[in-house]
Amino acid sequence: MSLVELVSGKYSLQDLSGPVGTVSVIEQAASSGENLLERVQSVMNLTIFITVNVGVFNLLPIPGLDGSRFVFLLIEAIRRKPVPKNREAMVHLIGMAALFLLMILVTVQDITRFFR
Numbered sequence: 001m002s003l004v005e006l007v008s009g010k011y012s013l014q015d016l017s018g019p020v021g022t023v024s025v026i027e028q029a030a031s032s033g034e035n036l037l038e039r040v041q042s043v044m045n046l047t048i049f050i051t052v053n054v055g056v057f058n059l060l061p062i063p064g065l066d067g068s069r070f071v072f073l074l075i076e077a078i079r080r081k082p083v084p085k086n087r088e089a090m091v092h093l094i095g096m097a098a099l100f101l102l103m104i105l106v107t108v109q110d111i112t113r114f115f116r
Contacts, residue, residue, distance in 0.1 A: 013106070016106045018109070019107060020107060020111055020114055021106075021114075024114070025046065026043065029042040029043050029046045063091045063092050063095020063096070064092045068092065072088055
């Protein structure tokens with residue numbers, strides 16, 4: 001749902017957080033709670049949340065992710081012939097380049113936010 005809201009414009013890139021922002025959220029989770037058990041539970045809940053989100057994101061049909069490979073397999077099943085490997089590779093290359101660019105932008109944003 002949050003991905004739809006991001007694409008629809010409800011959230012901006014300023015609301016995204018990368019590795020640096022994730023570490024600060026983990027730090028907050030580790031310091032929340034009154035005793036050690038509550039702190040461990042908070043970190044474990046955050047770990048589960050991040051793991052599930054990464055898994056769901058990986059299944060989206062975005063080029064370069066596993067969901068995109070699944071789409072290519074569906075296309076091959078419907079057409080009954082394989083998609084040319086060079087075309088599939090080009091689609092995945094463009095998708096991965098876009099994902100790397102997004103990761104760089106979000107990480108730079110996290111670092112600048114960290115020093116404010």
